[in-house]
Amino acid sequence: MTGIAIVGAAETTELGVIPGLSEIQLHADAALNAFADAGISARDIDGFATAGFRPTEVAQYLGLKPRWVDGTSVGGCSFMVHVRHAVAAILAGHCETVLITHGESGKSRVGKSGFAPAPASFAGQFEAPFGVVGPPTMFTVPVLRYMKDYGLTHEQLAMVAVVQRQWASRNPRAFMRDLITVEDVFRSRMIAYPFHLLECCLVTDGGGALILTKADRAKDFPKPAAHIWGTGESSETQIISQMESLTSSRAFRVAGSDAMGEAGINHSDVDHLMIYDAFAHLPIYGLEDLGFCKKGEAGAFIAEGNTAPGGKLPTNTNGGGLSYMHSGMYGMYALQESVRQVRGEAAAQVAGVEVALCLGVGGMFGASGCAVLGRQPKG
Amino acid sequence: MPERPLPQPTPETEHFWAGTRSGELRLQRCQTCDTTYFPPRPFCPECSSRHVEVFVASGRGTLESYVINHRPHPAWSEPYAIALIKLEEGPRMMSNIVECPQTPESLVLDMPLQVVWQKQNEQITLPLFRRVVASGEHR
Numbered sequence: 394m395t396g397i398a399i400v401g402a403a404e405t406t407e408l409g410v411i412p413g414l415s416e417i418q419l420h421a422d423a424a425l426n427a428f429a430d431a432g433i434s435a436r437d438i439d440g441f442a443t444a445g446f447r448p449t450e451v452a453q454y455l456g457l458k459p460r461w462v463d464g465t466s467v468g469g470c471s472f473m474v475h476v477r478h479a480v481a482a483i484l485a486g487h488c489e490t491v492l493i494t495h496g497e498s499g500k501s502r503v504g505k506s507g508f509a510p511a512p513a514s515f516a517g518q519f520e521a522p523f524g525v526v527g528p529p530t531m532f533t534v535p536v537l538r539y540m541k542d543y544g545l546t547h548e549q550l551a552m553v554a555v556v557q558r559q560w561a562s563r564n565p566r567a568f569m570r571d572l573i574t575v576e577d578v579f580r581s582r583m584i585a586y587p588f589h590l591l592e593c594c595l596v597t598d599g600g601g602a603l604i605l606t607k608a609d610r611a612k613d614f615p616k617p618a619a620h621i622w623g624t625g626e627s628s629e630t631q632i633i634s635q636m637e638s639l640t641s642s643r644a645f646r647v648a649g650s651d652a653m654g655e656a657g658i659n660h661s662d663v664d665h666l667m668i669y670d671a672f673a674h675l676p677i678y679g680l681e682d683l684g685f686c687k688k689g690e691a692g693a694f695i696a697e698g699n700t701a702p703g704g705k706l707p708t709n710t711n712g713g714g715l716s717y718m719h720s721g722m723y724g725m726y727a728l729q730e731s732v733r734q735v736r737g738e739a740a741a742q743v744a745g746v747e748v749a750l751c752l753g754v755g756g757m758f759g760a761s762g763c764a765v766l767g768r769q770p771k772g
Numbered sequence: 773m774p775e776r777p778l779p780q781p782t783p784e785t786e787h788f789w790a791g792t793r794s795g796e797l798r799l800q801r802c803q804t805c806d807t808t809y810f811p812p813r814p815f816c817p818e819c820s821s822r823h824v825e826v827f828v829a830s831g832r833g834t835l836e837s838y839v840i841n842h843r844p845h846p847a848w849s850e851p852y853a854i855a856l857i858k859l860e861e862g863p864r865m866m867s868n869i870v871e872c873p874q875t876p877e878s879l880v881l882d883m884p885l886q887v888v889w890q891k892q893n894e895q896i897t898l899p900l901f902r903r904v905v906a907s908g909e910h911r
C-alpha cells in the first residue's frame with residue numbers, strides 16, 4: 394500500500410471519431426470531466442504529468458500552476474508510469490494533488506504533431522530500411538517465434554479478439570460491439586501475417602484524466618477512491634528487433650513483479666485484470682509475464698474462456714484496444730477501466746472487485762508500467 | 773520504385789555501413805566479457821567496457837521470426853516479409869529475405885540464411901538475406 398489514491402477519473406465526453414476537437418482539447422475535455430468527477434478545479438492541482446505533448450503546453454492550456462511536472466513519455470504505458478511517479482512525488486511532499494492527462498486525435502488527426510524516427514537513430518538505421526511502417530509491422534514480428542516455440546495456434550490468437558468482443562458487446566461506449574467468431578477474424582483483411590485486421594487495435598480519438606492525492610483525503614471527494622496498492626515500471630528497448638526474448642517481455646516482468654510485490658498480493662488476490670492489448674498477442678505475453686499462466690499456456694487459457702465474461706479472471710473488460718478504443722497511447726483507458734471496476738461503476742461490472750491489476754506497454758514491447766488498485770486502503 | 777528510407781550513419785555506426793559497402797557484415801565484440809553485440813556502439817551493452825573490437829561476421833544466420841506486411845509501402849508493390857535474423861555469432865538483426873516467395877509456406881522459421889548485399893547509393897548498401905540452398909538441392 395502506498396497511501397495514495399485516485400480520487401478523480403474520467404474519459405473524454407465522446408470516444409471514437411471526434412473531428413471537432415483538437416488533440417490538446419481532448420486533454421482538456423478529459424481533465425474537465427475528471428475535475429467534475431472529483432469536485433475540484435484547476436486551482437486545486439499542484440502537480441501535473443502528461444505524455445505526447447510537453448507538460449508545459451498542456452499545463453498552460455489548462456491554467457495549471459504546478460510545483461511538480463513529469464513529462465515521461467515512453468509510449469502507451471506512460472500514464473501507469475506517471476501514476477507511479479506521482480505516488481513518489483506526493484509521498485515526498487513535492488505536491489499534494491496530481492493531474493495526469495491523455496488526449497490523442499489518433500483517427501481524425503486534428504492538431505496532431507507528426508512523428509518519424511530520426512534516420513540516425515537505431516530505428517532509422519537498423520529497422521526503417523527494411524520496410525517497417527508503424528506498429529502493425531513491428532509489434533507483431535515476435536509472434537511467429539512464440540507460435541512455433543509454444544504451439545500457440547492461429548485459432549487461439551483469434552480467440553483473444555473474440556473474447557474481448559464479448560466484453561465490448563456489454564459496453565455502450567465501446568467502438569466495436571457486434572459479437573465475432575474465429576471465422577470472422579480469419580475473414581478480416583490481412584494486415585501483417587499472421588495478424589488480421591480484427592487482431593489489431595482500433596484507431597480512434599479520445600482522452601482521459603486521473604487525479605491523485607493522499608488516501609487520507611479520499612473522504613473529502615464525492616466518488617469512491619481507488620487506492621494505489623503498488624506500482625512498477627521498466628524500459629527494455631526502443632526497437633523491436635532487440636527485445637531480449639521474442640517470447641517474453643522483460644519490461645512486463647520487472648514492472649509486474651515490482652507492482653505486485655509492493656502491493657503485497659498473490660495472483661489469487663487479483664479479481665480483475667487489464668493487459669494493454671495493442672495486438673492480440675499482448676494479453677498472452679502479459680498473462681505469462683505477470684505469472685498468471687505458465688509459459689506457453691496463456692493462449693489456451695484465453696481460448697477456454699477464463700478471461701471472458703463469467704470466467705475466473707475477467708480481463709480487458711472494457712473490450713480493450715481491440716474493441717473499446719485505441720487512440721495510440723491506450724494505457725490511460727486501461728487505467729480508467731480499472732478505476733471503474735474498483736469503484737463498482739463499470740459498464741460490464743465484475744462482481745466484488747477488491748483488487749485490480751493494470752499492466753501497460755509502451756512502444757513495441759519497449760517499456761512497461763503497472764499499477765495495482767484496491768477498493769479499500771490495504772489493512 | 774522509390775527507395776527505402778535510408779539509414780544515416782553516425783560516427784559510432786560508420787564502421788558497420790563501411791563494412792556493408794565492402795561486402796562485410798561487421799559486428800562488435802567486448803574484449804572484457806566476450807559479448808558479441810549489435811546494433812553498433814563504442815562500448816559493451818553487457819558490462820559497459822569501452823574495450824571493444826570490430827570483427828567480420830560470417831554473414832550466416834537463421835530465420836527467427838517475421839511478419840508479412842500487407843499494408844502499402846512506397847518501396848514495395850507486393851506483400852513483403854520483415855524478418856528477424858538470428859546471426860550465427862549471437863545477435864539478432866532485422867532485414868528482408870530475398871530470392872524467396874514472400875509466403876508462410878516458403879518462409880520457414882529456423883531455415884538457414886546467408887547475407888547478400890543490396891546497394892542503394894554510393895554511401896549505403898543494405899544487408900539482406902537469402903535462403904541457403906543445400907548442395908544438390910534444386911533452386
Ligand SMILES: [Zn+2]
Pocket residue numbers: 802803804805806807816817818819820821
Ligand atoms: Zn562486456
